[in-house]
Amino acid sequence: MSIILAILGFMTESAPPTPAQLMDQLARAAAAYYRHFAVASGEHGLTLMQGKVLGLLRRPMPMRTLAELLVCDASNVTGIVDRLQARDLVRRETDPADRRIKNVVLTTEGERTVERIRARLTTDLTALEQLDDEDRRAFQRLLGQVFP
Amino acid sequence: MSIILAILGFMTESAPPTPAQLMDQLARAAAAYYRHFAVASGEHGLTLMQGKVLGLLRRPMPMRTLAELLVCDASNVTGIVDRLQARDLVRRETDPADRRIKNVVLTTEGERTVERIRARLTTDLTALEQLDDEDRRAFQRLLGQVFP
DNA sequence: GCATATTGCTTGAAGGCATCAACCATCTAT
């Protein structure tokens, strides 16, 4: 293989990124994701954390579970849910089987809000929809591999 | 193609993820990335934001630039840099060419700290190093495509 | 040159998030 072709090969294929470069790109991607999320939440007067909690409530769940999913102290969740409840996006229902447990439930308004946030996010990250089947599979596999 | 083979095909190839599923996985990945980052920073008594600022200071830069990179108010950076400076991880140097500008510089201790945080992060995300050249290229391309 | 923006940074006030210790109510186990 001539040296010219070798150079051409380099130019078209380019060297694979180092782990350090990938780490940088991950940092940028994560920052970008949360920036989008914060903006989408902010459009409804919600903080990132409030938006996150709404997004988790696909089904009612105890405060405790929310704390575990958010990887934070339970006392933290109290305040966040308080503020969501003050806006009627969420309500607490004490579990009849175990009256210590308070299940957090989305109100109708809460469902509408989370739906709009999700919609905004998908129109913001249009590129996701434009990936072909192959790329979607690869992206899913790679994300799952790096963050097991 | 018989229905059996079709089912087998499904089972081995599986359907490509929908954009919504990818969005979920992105949410998990971004959360995981920041959790790792927060832990790595926390090991040195630093918050996520303080760690982020240290990580940005590969070269000295004005407070203003830091605010732009962090996408936050300039007044915010004042406090963060104050706390980093109180621990001698960083110092302010007023720019001789424009004495309004204060360039934030890593101290030797700051360099060591950021190096350790980076090291911790790369050992945490070992999977990055285990990707082959093909996967690294693909991951870089996909991340760049989704978060341009 | 000099008055007037403009820019870079800081301060103070107000609110949300994060963690810890202490507490109450409820459930579980012996």
Added chain:
DNA sequence: ATAGATGGTTGATGCCTTCAAGCAATATGC
């Protein structure tokens, strides 16, 4: 029935975040 574990809240403290106001230094316009 008593002791311990669990779910949730409260209060204190510190950090992040934004906004409005302000100071210092530089740029701009005449």
